[in-house]
Amino acid sequence: METVDLFAGFSPLEKIKAALLAAQGLVLAEDICSPEQLPSFHxxxxxxxxxxxxxxxxxxxxxxxxxxxxxxxxxxxxxxxxxxxxxxxxxxxxxxxxxxxxxxxxxxxxxxxxxxxxxxxxxxxxxxxxxxAAGEDYRIGETVLARGKLLRPQELGVLSGLGIIEVPVYRRPRVAILSTGDELVPASRAIEPGKIRDIHSITLSALAREAGGSPVAFGICGDEFDRLRDTCISALLQADVLLLSGGSSLGRKDFTLKVFESLDNTSVLLPGVSARPGKPAILAQQGNKALIGLPGHVASAVVIFYLLVRPLIRKLIGLEADHGLNIVQGRTAEQIPSAVGREEYVRVCLKTGGGDRERLPWIKPVYGHSGLLSPLVAADGLLPVGRDVEGLDKGVIADVIVFPSR
The missing domain is CATH 2.170.190.11 (Molybdopterin biosynthesis moea protein, domain 3.)
Structure with a gap:
């Protein structure tokens, strides 16, 4: 899924000064030049x-x-x-x-x-x-880290070695998360017939934090247009990104698109995606704020998060608008069907061994309805299948988008 053009109207958030540990995972908003030579002596x-x-x-x-x-x-x-x-x-x-x-x-x-x-x-x-030698690592005035650099532990170590304890970075986006549906109850409650626990709040909060955002849970909202609209307005006063799970289809009680269209100064950029899973996903923009409607099935919501939300969060913190995940090659262990006309992202696991002469891992599909949780836990990543491809034969070398391991 191409997101560079889709997010062209969004820009990194404002610069802030952050202490080193707070800056981990954020992006430098300015070049950092060495105030001294390192080491300072031979x-x-x-x-x-x-x-x-x-x-x-x-x-x-x-x-x-x-x-x-x-x-x-x-x-x-x-x-x-x-x-x-x-x-x-x-x-x-x-x-x-x-x-x-x-x-x-x-x-x-x-x-x-x-x-x-x-x-x-x-x-x-x-x-x-x-x-x-003195100055062999860095000389006085030398650019140590350039603007746009993601700060990892090793960069933080260099900065502390130079006596730099605060750095200019792009602010971490606040991500409001709202689960919708009359059937939802908090995860802490016992469930009655017809009810299900809210899985999205904790899952999306963890995904947002993993991507570089600061999640803010807004709980559960029933399928009521006015209440949902009021909650969205309140959330957008506090957040840079609003995630609504559920209600993004075209059913009688699916209000996400209607709510987005009713908000002032808000334009819908993407009323749906030609991808499976995740077709009901919606993207809207209000200034530099993003509003995203995610599918109600958690497995579909996770896929769309990696393909759509994660690239957006990365752009807001100053990175490229891509998913930033590792891609590994493997060989399909069996035939993998898909339909022509839309992109498909197949949940797969990677298995080493099996005698592949190139030492590539085997790619095995993890089948299951998008409403089931177990296939998501079993999967190591996503296998993209293009819209013009009618399935993949057994033994084909393909790329897999690997889920983060931490």
């Missing part, structure tokens, strides 16, 4: 002895060089305070600061102590050997 990468490399050039296993130990560069101390002359060495530890005039480190394994103040060196070292 550092040893080995336990051993800091030396002037040229003093070691003539040494070998048969003719070791003698060095006088002039001191020790203790961890956390400025090694520059120790003067180093010709023929001298300074004991140093991994991560320690090199003394002035030292430009290499001899590994302790290549030395032997004669006395407390004298060592023999059996192997020459080149300038810069076993050393990380």
């Amino acid at each position: 550092r040893s990468t080995r336990d051993g002895f800091a030396v002037r490399a040229r003093d070691s050039f003539a040494c070998s296993e048969s003719e070791p060089a003698l060095f006088t130990v002039a001191g020790e560069s203790s961890m956390g101390q400025a090694g520059q305070d120790i003067p180093l002359c010709s023929g001298q060495a300074v004991r140093i530890w991994t991560g320690g600061a090199l003394p002035n005039r030292a430009d290499a480190v001899v590994m302790v394994e290549h030395t032997r102590s004669l006395r407390d103040d004298t060592i023999m060196v059996y192997r020459p070292v080149a300038p810069g050997e076993n050393v990380i």
